[in-house]
Amino acid sequence: MATKRVTGSQAVILSLLEEGVDTIFGYPGGAIMPIYDALYDFDKQITHILTRHEQGAVHAAEGYAKVTGKAGVCFATSGPGATNLITGIADAQIDSIPLVCITGQVASPLLGTDAFQESDVVGISMPVTKWNYQVTNIEEIPEAIAKAFYIAQSGRPGPVLLDIAKDAQVQELDFEYKKCTKIRSYISEHPVDPFKVKEAADLINEAKKPLLLFGQGVIIANAEDELKTFIEKTGIPAAWTLLGLSALPSDHPLNVGMLGMHGNYGPNIKTNEADLIIAVGMRFDDRVTGKVSAYATNAKIIHLEVDPAEINKIVKVDVGVLGSAKKSLPMLTLNVKENKHEAWLQEFRDCDKIEQEKVIQKDTFPTKEGLTMGEAVRMVSEKVNNNAVLVTDVGQQQMIASRYFKFTQSKSNVTSGGLGTMGYGIPAAMGAQLGAKDRTVCCFVGDGGFQMTLQELGTIVQNKLPVKIILLNNNFLGMVRQWQQLFFDRRYSFTELQNPDFIMITNGFGMPAHKVSKREDLEAGVQKMMEHDGPYLLEVVCEKEDNVFPMVPAGASVSDIILEA
Amino acid sequence: MKQEFIITVYSENHIGLLNRITINFTRRKINIESLTVSASAIQGISKFTIVVNETEDRVKKVVSQLEKVVDVLKAFYHTNEEMVYQELALYKVQTESLYESDQIEQLVRKSGARILEITREFTVIEKTGHKTETQKMFDDLSQFGVLQFIRSGRIAITRDPIERLSEFLKERDALLESMD
Structure with a gap:
């Protein structure tokens, strides 16, 4: 392969192209500016999504990875930029999601001097990455990126982080790229016995x-x-x-x-x-x-x-x-x-009949006055012919959606499982939409989780990502409230929310939104959302104190599953 | 039942790996009683010898987690009985106390310790042995006043007739080749 004289920053971008990267989620800042400058010349080959917070970037990269099976890539600057990635990296680690996170770092002579926006990102991310590495020598850039992709995507996938010192980004090297296919100390997949x-x-x-x-x-x-x-x-x-x-x-x-x-x-x-x-x-x-x-x-x-x-x-x-x-x-x-x-x-099937009678019917075809999360999920799933990408946040809506949303194809479920990261839904949905451009992406989110990352509505609008957000609003941190009701004697300690006008907020970001609070309006609301060309938010005002059943109480045996309180 | 185990980790010689290894213990709240890191017989491969007091089940699990670390080649665990192990201790005493009686000389002779350095003010005694032995030496010397005392981490080799690491590396090379 012919070599080419390039800067470290150009080497980063060229290496990513060699790995087939087409989308990057990120947020620029001082220590990663040379890399962003190099990226400027590659806007035909790589789509960069500027999120509103680094946490949004990393969850979006997770969503992208989930639907594509490829590593999600994100960029952040040193210090706070990098530390803001940590929650998403930990989420990816416990859920085996391939991520390649590239962070800028202060110039190598400044390492360890408490320089502006310096933090020990390699140290901080070590417990939550499959592998991480700090590049201070420009010559290491192509090899480190090759290794990063191999480790992130092979065997049991996971997040990796490369911390690249600013001086390595601006020096020059003869660029040559060789993909990594094995590492002596790492067997990605053992042969089957x-x-x-x-x-x-x-x-x-x-x-x-x-x-x-x-x-x-x-x-x-x-x-x-x-x-x-x-x-x-x-x-x-x-x-x-x-x-x-x-x-x-x-x-x-x-x-x-x-x-x-x-x-x-x-x-x-x-x-x-x-x-x-x-x-x-x-x-x-x-x-x-x-x-x-x-x-x-x-x-x-x-x-x-x-x-x-x-x-x-x-x-x-x-x-x-x-x-x-x-x-x-x-x-x-x-x-x-x-x-x-x-x-x-x-x-x-006999068990199903019991569950149908005691739980599912009441959840999905309720007769009581208030709307249930279950009927909203069922309605959306039907409208997309059970063939959309489901993205959920964490909590009651996550469990209800996982129970009642129906699927026809794989890689269609994007959720935060092991870590249970509230705020995951909205950014993960935009990543999923970028990874699956031709598919409908439906994101269910509660009023609690929505307010953790709702700034990403701006990213969704700016990039015209047609995600359908269904905000199931019960004015509570519902899952915690459910536990308080069942196990803490209904002492609702700090779980009730005074919510803003979600429609006004969403409209403020330039996204159409509609609120339904009556059963007779639900179907039309869902229909209107699905027919809209572009992103849309449907707020469904749900019964305040509904619970998710069945439930295996914490610490109980699976045999002790309860169907109703 | 908790007992002493010796965990041996072979890894590539990379910066930060010590941290990656110890966080596996920290996370599970397992105390490291002793830790030695050094180059192994094979160039470029580092060897960690870690002593913990834990149940075998927990040790087994932490060892399998250590093997997941990308730069770790192999990790083993052994009971004390399965290994030959040694620690080194240094004691600094006032040279004056050697003049006063022959008790220190007797101690050094009996325990197979040796004297490393004598100056006008102080004398440095070295003793190798198991912790109980180096501790006993410390206790015995205490009556004369020990100015400084330091004990190294444990080093250990197996009683196996074969060198496990070179066997392992052979197998690993074959496996990597089969992956092509």
């Missing part, structure tokens, strides 16, 4: 009541088809974690619903009746398991997982199959017998 597959297949062939649990690992590995082939051959019911949502179409006959605290009744209760659990690309999060000592009590456990540290981390497994689900699932399919578990599956 055929003996383990055989052991797992034997357990599956013997099982009378097997239950498969899938997580985001299936989506990351692009193993949706492999999952479907496996369950269709074996007839095994499949339940999903919050992040596994959309990997299997909602209407698939073997899709038995969501696991965990606000998941469906059947998969929770049946976890403790199953004689075999097959966990695929999930990590037994405490929101899924409830009380671990009372979890899957009658089952042997098989765990298909790419990250060796996850096997036996929370629950002891009988067979751990290391490797990508893309490779292990087809091997398993080859080794298992065709089967049907009709009676077992019927038990799930």
Whole structure:
């Protein structure tokens, strides 16, 4: 490859182009100005989205990564610019989202001198990054970026951060780029052990009541088809974690619903009746398991997982199959017998009937006066023919939307799972829209989370991103209020909000908005939002003290799931 | 049950790696009793020897987290019985106390310690051994007044006949090649 004399900043941009980057989310400032100056010449190849806060940039990069499967890229300056990224980086770390964050840093002679806007970003981000590195020597730039993309996107993905000193940005080097394909100390994906597959297949062939649990690992590995082939051959019911949502179409006959605290009744209760659990690309999060000592009590456990540290981390497994689900699932399919578990599956349908009666009907087709979150979610999902990208914030609306929004294709669910980051929704939605330009993006957000990052409405309008925001307003920090009601004797300690006029605020950003508070206006409101060409906010005034059910109370067993208070 | 474990981490020699390793302990509130970092027998590879007092289950989990660190090649854990280990201690006493009786000389002889330096004012004694031994020496010397005392972190090698790291590196190279 011919080399070319360029500055460090140009090398950064050229390296990003080599990695196929087309979108960057960021916010300029002193220590990253040379890189922004270099970016100025590449506006044909790279779209830069100027967010209103660095937290917006990093959540947008997460949203972009979720729908594309590619690393989301963000830029921030040193000091506060970099520290404002931290929440999103931590979110990406716990949810295995590939991010490449590039921060400017003070010039290397100033490191450690408390220079203006200096902070130890490498130190601060270390516990929440998969890898990070400070570049002070210009020659390292191409290699560091190549390594960053390889580490972020391979194996179990995660966020990486490169902190580039200002002097390295302005010096010159002979640019040559070589992609990173391996690192001696890092095995992204272990080869699948055929003996383990055989052991797992034997357990599956013997099982009378097997239950498969899938997580985001299936989506990351692009193993949706492999999952479907496996369950269709074996007839095994499949339940999903919050992040596994959309990997299997909602209407698939073997899709038995969501696991965990606000998941469906059947998969929770049946976890403790199953004689075999097959966990695929999930990590037994405490929101899924409830009380671990009372979890899957009658089952042997098989765990298909790419990250060796996850096997036996929370629950002891009988067979751990290391490797990508893309490779292990087809091997398993080859080794298992065709089967049907009709009676077992019927038990799930019976549970569904109970849940339908006690919860779902009331949530989605309510007869009481106030609007419910459930009916708004159902209405939106229907209007988009169950085929949109769902972005949620964190809290009651997140659980309700995950329960009632329906999906036909994968990579359609964008949410903050492990970290539970309020304020994630709006910025993640704009990133998702940029990653999936031809799709409809519907963002559900509560009145609490909305006010954490609503400044990004400005970014959405400036970039004409046609996201549909459904603000479910109950004038409360609803999930906390629900817990206060159920577990703290209705002592509503600092959860009620005095809200602004959301319509006026949204209009102030130049975005049309409409408010509905009556059932008879809901459908027309949703219809109008969907027909509008461009971004739109629909505020739905919801019943103030509605709760999300079913619920596995914190610390309780999944068997103790409650359907009503 | 908590007991002493020796965790050995082999890594690339990169800046900041010590921090990346120790945060795994900090996060789980596991105290590091002793820590030694040095170059290993293989060029470019650093070796961390970390002593903790923990349950085996927790040690196992922290070791698998350490192996996730991108620049870490391999991490092992062992019980004390599985390793030959040693620590080094230095004691500074007043030279005058050596004149007063032969007790210090007896102590040095009996414990296999040695004298590193003698000046008019002070004498530096060196002793290698397990912590209990170097501690006993400290206690014994205390009656004469110890001006300064320092104990190194633990260093340890396995009782295995094979060098695990070179075996591991061979396997790793084969694995990397198969990935092509």
